[in-house]
Amino acid sequence: MQNSPLANTAVVIPCYKAARSIGAVVAEVPEGIGRIYCVNDASPDNLAEVLADLAAKNPRVHVLTHEVNGGVGAATVTGYRAAIEGGAKLIVKLDSDGQMDPRLIPALIEPIVNGEADYVKGNRFFDISSVQKMPALRLIGNAGLSFMSKLSSGLWHLFDPTNGFTAIHADVAAILPLDKLHKRYFFESDLLFRLGTVGAAVSDVPMEAVYGDEKSGLSELDALLKFPGLHARNLVARVFYNYFLRGFSTASLMLLMGSLLFAFGGIYGVSQWLESAHSGVPATAGTVMLSAFPVLLGVQMLLSFLSHDVSASQRPAVHQHIARVRVLRAQPIPALATANGHPETDARVEQSACEASHPRDAFDRSARGSVA
Numbered sequence: 001m002q003n004s005p006l007a008n009t010a011v012v013i014p015c016y017k018a019a020r021s022i023g024a025v026v027a028e029v030p031e032g033i034g035r036i037y038c039v040n041d042a043s044p045d046n047l048a049e050v051l052a053d054l055a056a057k058n059p060r061v062h063v064l065t066h067e068v069n070g071g072v073g074a075a076t077v078t079g080y081r082a083a084i085e086g087g088a089k090l091i092v093k094l095d096s097d098g099q100m101d102p103r104l105i106p107a108l109i110e111p112i113v114n115g116e117a118d119y120v121k122g123n124r125f126f127d128i129s130s131v132q133k134m135p136a137l138r139l140i141g142n143a144g145l146s147f148m149s150k151l152s153s154g155l156w157h158l159f160d161p162t163n164g165f166t167a168i169h170a171d172v173a174a175i176l177p178l179d180k181l182h183k184r185y186f187f188e189s190d191l192l193f194r195l196g197t198v199g200a201a202v203s204d205v206p207m208e209a210v211y212g213d214e215k216s217g218l219s220e221l222d223a224l225l226k227f228p229g230l231h232a233r234n235l236v237a238r239v240f241y242n243y244f245l246r247g248f249s250t251a252s253l254m255l256l257m258g259s260l261l262f263a264f265g266g267i268y269g270v271s272q273w274l275e276s277a278h279s280g281v282p283a284t285a286g287t288v289m290l291s292a293f294p295v296l297l298g299v300q301m302l303l304s305f306l307s308h309d310v311s312a313s314q315r316p317a318v319h320q321h322i323a324r325v326r327v328l329r330a331q332p333i334p335a336l337a338t339a340n341g342h343p344e345t346d347a348r349v350e351q352s353a354c355e356a357s358h359p360r361d362a363f364d365r366s367a368r369g370s371v372a
Contacts, residue, residue, distance in 0.1 A: 261301065
């Protein structure tokens with residue numbers, strides 16, 4: 001039973017002003033799930049008492065508390081770290097407002113269990129009948145955010161980037177820079193960007209969302225003002241990481257040359273048009289072609305780069321070969337003096353190498369040692 005996917009799955013639920021809904025959400029989590037981490041993000045209501053009561057009645061529930069409100073991203077990262085330290089292999093993130101059905105968790109984690117994906121998220125836009133139930137303003141906003149997320153993450157096959165019903169393989173979560181993830185509602189989109197930079201396989205699972213009387217904590221105006229700049233930052237970083245720093249290909253050349261040609265043609269054309277307008281002398285055909293040709297050629301090269309970028313979004317899962325993307329970090333090795341005064345460095349080096357190759361085994365050994 002302990003080897004079943006559900007037994008090795010932990011559920012993380014960021015909680016804020018969720019005293020009325022969290023009980024129903026926890027009650028619907030499948031019985032086979034190993035642990036449920038409820039993160040109280042300094043909620044001002046009586047959430048602490050409700051969570052304490054749930055933990056007393058349900059041994060699977062573990063309560064984590066933030067003294068200061070950090071946002072949904074910070075709360076999720078706290079839950080991720082606890083789940084990784086607890087030995088979970090799969091981590092599911094649920095919202096606490098009851099818009100997601102926890103009974104769908106087995107279907108959500110199936111692509112990861114089958115080795116087809118490293119990260120899976122819900123998609124509320126797949127089914128037309130579900131889309132018709134979505135508030136119009138939220139529908140338009142999510143469509144725009146989805147396109148910006150495709151650009152910034154390079155995961156062109158995905159939709160609904162702000163969907164909070166997600167699952168991730170613990171080994172993949174462990175190699176992500178969790179401290180750098182956005183602390184608030186840009187968290188899901190920022191996580192997609194980070195997954196794209198490590199080459200993780202990400203997939204959608206169609207789902208139906210439930211919309212009641214609850215009010216979304218994500219302000220449409222706030223998203224409109226802040227998200228485009230954050231997506232633009234991630235787009236520049238992703239292109240630099242994937243096409244120039246970590247690799248260089250024909251797509252890199254297409255992007256570089258296409259951008260230069262487009263910029264040259266545009267700037268030259270505008271300058272010649274202004275000069276012609278000022279002097280009253282029409283520009284010659286050669287001048288027009290000298291401007292138009294670089295622009296057209298630049299557009300073709302940029303479209304070629306975009307085609308390569310779109311085709312590269314489908315990739316195999318990396319969690320089965322995590323050593324390919326895990327960064328090896330040097331650790332100081334203290335010298336232990338033996339009875340004859342010589343340091344036991346060789347044994348320490350061998351032990352450190354083994355623990356670096358099998359971090360989960362090292363954690364299990366340390367856990368057993370602390371119990372003993």
